[in-house]
Structure formats: structure tokens, C-alpha cells
Amino acid sequence: MKRITARPLDADSFRPFGEVIESDNARSIRLINGGTTTRFHEVAPVEVGKGRAILSIFRGKPFAPPLAIRMMERHPLGSQAFVPLSPRPYLVVVAEDAGGRPGEPVAFLAEAGQGVSYPPGAWHHPLIALEAVSDFLVVDREGEGPNIEEYEFRDGFELVLA
Template sequence: MKLLQPRPLTREAFAPFGQVIELEGATQFAINGGTTQRFHDLARVDTLAEGGRPLISLFRAQPRAQPVRLTLMERHPLGSQAFLPLSAQPYLVVVAPDHGGRPGPLQAFVTCGWQGVNYDRNVWHHPLLALEAVCDFIVVDRGGEGCNLEEWPLAEPTGIF
């Protein structure tokens, strides 16, 4: 089994795959008569392909046994997919560039817990990887007609930690 070493999730390192949703470095301004601070335009939500619509869901991820074993990657060809954690529990993010319609070399990131991610359309990523506890996420992705899920089993399982 190959081993993959996760690195800290940063905007710069994750940019080829989408956006990191975090407050640090965000455009912000006061609204509602100064009682609320708005952190503006944190991710590029892309759901309108082929008549799609924004879909908001809650995902509850069970913690994975360690070492985490990666066997499958997925992507969404018709829209982006954003994950906003509802707790400060760190979780893993695994992505890969596209190599001719299949995942290329895997890259792993570990979040600070409160960071969210928005996978751009067609970005290969692993399903949710909670680490220490059950984690809830608000998920914004595409609803509507058309096939918006492709899965690819990994030829060689990869372990993390």
C-alpha cells in the first residue's frame, strides 16, 4: 500500500482544485446597521450546467479508522461541491488532478477543522474523511437532471497516517 502524507490546507496549495472557505484573508464589511460582519464571496458555486440548481444538504461523516485507507475517488462533472464544517474537528481532504479522465497523483491536506472547501467542477476528490469524531457539514452542490457523479476505484490502495 502506498502512503500519502497530508499537509496543511492553504488557499495557495488548494487553488488548482477549488477554494478554501475560511475567514482569514476574506473581503469583509459591516452589514445590518453594523451589527453583523459579512465575509464576502468565499467560494465560486457552480451549479447551473444543463439546467441544474443549487442544492443545500447536511452530510454526517463517521470517523475513519487510522491509518485511513483510500480506495475510491469521485468527481462531479456538472457542478462544484462545497463542504462547510459545523464543528472545529480536523478532517482530511484528498484531491487529484485529472489525467485523461481518471485521477492523477493524489494530494492530501489536513484542515484546521473550521476550514471548508469548494471542489471545482470535475475535480477528483475522495469522499468525506472525518478523523476523530462524527462531523456534520453543510454541503452546497448541484441538483437537477443529468449524471453529476463519476467514481474511480484506485488500482492501488493508499494509506494516510
């Protein structure tokens, strides 16, 4: 099994796979509501095609590294965003498309408060919570037609923290 190491999540390194949801990634910053609120505008797009955008809460059971990465998934009809509601780090595993299947995975360690948004068709591993059961606000697509493709790696990858 080939080993991959998680590195810190930052907007520039993650951009080939999607957007980091954090105030530093805003397209613009504005004062609203009579100056009582700062709006960090458009930190990530939401794409739903012919569907509709929905909000859900995913509750992830914790994993303890090292862990085996044996599969990836993608959603071809809409984007999917994860925003942690629990104050804990979590792992993000993504891969570039390699002719309709995921290439070699890349792993990021997301700090509490950092979310991620995957564009339609981005290969990613399902949620990987760390330390304790963790809740995430998820923005994705509800609509007609299947919106998930899964791929199983033959040998898998061993994911470790740096």
C-alpha cells in the first residue's frame, strides 16, 4: 500500500480540487447591517445544475490515522461543501481526474473553522472526522438523477499525518 501524508489545508494548494471555505478566501469584504456585520462575500460557489441547493448536517465518526484510503467518490451534477460545526480538525482527501477515475490521492489536514467546497465532478474521499464525533453543515444538490460515482482502488493508500 502506497503512503500519502496529510499536509496543512490552504487555499492555494487546494484550489485544483475546489475552494477552502474561510474568511481569507472571500471574493470581497463588505460591512452590512448598518456596519454591525462583516460579510465575507462568495467564499465558494454553489452549483446545482437542474437540482436545488439543500443544507444537511453530517455527523462523522472519528478515524485514527493511519487509515486506509480505498475509495473515492464524486458528484457530477452539483457541488458539495463541508463546513465543520465542531471545533476539531478533520482530514480532506482529494484527487485529480485521470480519465474518468481518481488519480493519486492528496491529503490535507483542515483546522477547526476551515470548510471545503468541491466543484461538480471533483474526486474526494467521504468525510474523515478526527478525535471525536463531529458535525458538519453540508451544502449540496437534491434533484433528479443519480449524483454519485464511486471508485474502489485495487491496492489503496495508507494515510498518515505529517
